[in-house]
Amino acid sequence: MELQTILITVTSTIGFISLTKTLVSFCRWVWITFLRPPKNLKDYGSWAIVTGSTDGIGKALVFELALRGLNIVLIGRDSSKLEGISRNILEKCGSQVEVKYIVIDFAKEKSVEIGKKIEKEINGLDVGLLINNVGVGYPAPMYFHQVDTKLIDSLIRVNMDSLTWVTKAVLPVMMKKKRGAIVNIGSSSGLSSIIPSLPLYTIYSATKAYVNMFSRSISLEYKRHGIDVQCQVPIFVATKFVPLRRSSFFVPSPETYSRSSIRFIGYEHTCMPHWRHYIHWCILGLMSEAFADKLHLHYALTVRDKGLLEILCFDL
Numbered sequence: 001m002e003l004q005t006i007l008i009t010v011t012s013t014i015g016f017i018s019l020t021k022t023l024v025s026f027c028r029w030v031w032i033t034f035l036r037p038p039k040n041l042k043d044y045g046s047w048a049i050v051t052g053s054t055d056g057i058g059k060a061l062v063f064e065l066a067l068r069g070l071n072i073v074l075i076g077r078d079s080s081k082l083e084g085i086s087r088n089i090l091e092k093c094g095s096q097v098e099v100k101y102i103v104i105d106f107a108k109e110k111s112v113e114i115g116k117k118i119e120k121e122i123n124g125l126d127v128g129l130l131i132n133n134v135g136v137g138y139p140a141p142m143y144f145h146q147v148d149t150k151l152i153d154s155l156i157r158v159n160m161d162s163l164t165w166v167t168k169a170v171l172p173v174m175m176k177k178k179r180g181a182i183v184n185i186g187s188s189s190g191l192s193s194i195i196p197s198l199p200l201y202t203i204y205s206a207t208k209a210y211v212n213m214f215s216r217s218i219s220l221e222y223k224r225h226g227i228d229v230q231c232q233v234p235i236f237v238a239t240k241f242v243p244l245r246r247s248s249f250f251v252p253s254p255e256t257y258s259r260s261s262i263r264f265i266g267y268e269h270t271c272m273p274h275w276r277h278y279i280h281w282c283i284l285g286l287m288s289e290a291f292a293d294k295l296h297l298h299y300a301l302t303v304r305d306k307g308l309l310e311i312l313c314f315d316l
């Protein structure tokens with residue numbers, strides 16, 4: 001065979017293999033995102049616990065779960081908000097569901113107290129699902145040395161300690177019945193394969209990296225105990241968490257996000273449930289790491305100086 005023929009055969013084989021791989025990945029993505037049937041969450045147990053359920057994603061999730069017939073344990077820091085949401089759930093779902101709430105301020109309460117409170121309140125409940133959603137961010141982008149001690153403390157306690165201690169309190173209940181699902185709401189900023197760096201939001205993204213590693217590792221530890229652990233990594237969702245509260249193509253509302261979120265529970269250990277976030281990620285993935293690093297720093301400084309968070313969202 002001539003050299004030219006060999007070269008053509010080799011290149012077309014490589015081309016065919018990579019095209020097939022891309023096509024298979026695309027079909028798989030379509031299947032898991034739009035077509036795969038969601039798990040019946042009641043199979044895990046009749047109660048779901050959601051932290052940070054008085055606003056944003058957590059609040060949207062509890063309504064979705066209650067509409068699917070799950071009883072809910074709300075966890076939040078504001079008793080009047082918790083009471084209001086309990087009432088709203090009961091108005092919407094009637095006597096089909098039960099709602100309880102636990103008042104915990106994760107920025108203030110000690111780990112031992114958090115654990116004891118939860119163990120006491122869930123005693124005797126058939127808890128099947130735990131969603132560690134609570135989280136806090138920066139009020140504005142800032143250099144590490146400018147972040148005050150109180151904010152650092154709060155970021156660590158609310159974003160990392162909370163999920164550690166709540167999981168520790170709930171896990172034994174699931175282990176006993178050999179069934180359960182735990183969903184930790186991380187962030188794309190905690191996964192370097194999606195966002196290589198997040199300057200001026202350093203502590204936030206570092207706490208979310210903890211959420212990712214924590215989730216992935218315990219998902220392996222408890223799989224054989226019948227417990228599915230998952231870390232969801234959204235990009236932007238239109239909540240009070242980010243200054244951009246208006247939803248748009250790449251920034252779904254919390255209600256839209258929560259519907260996608262629920263479809264993924266019990267499957268992959270790490271996932272990006274909303275399809276538009278996934279497309280956003282693919283666009284981000286076209287950039288080299290060095291370029292993305294520069295861009296993130298440039299935009300964070302622009303947001304800090306001019307308050308232009310919209311630019312970061314590639315808002316179409």
Ligand SMILES: NC(=O)c1ccc[n+]([C@@H]2O[C@H](COP(=O)([O-])OP(=O)(O)OC[C@H]3O[C@@H](n4cnc5c(N)ncnc54)[C@H](OP(=O)(O)O)[C@@H]3O)[C@@H](O)[C@H]2O)c1
Nearest residue numbers: 052054055056057077105106107134135187236237239241
């Ligand atoms: N929104 C986004 O673009 C985005 C992107 C990636 C990841 N996430 C993650 O998604 C999760 C939910 O965020 P979100 O956007 O829904 O935020 P959000 O709208 O600000 O809601 C946060 C929830 O956590 C509660 N909370 C805050 N500090 C607390 C504390 N010290 N003790 C107890 N509860 C506390 C809030 O209570 P109050 O109602 O009393 O304020 C609220 O219920 C977070 O883990 C966040 O990191 C969000």
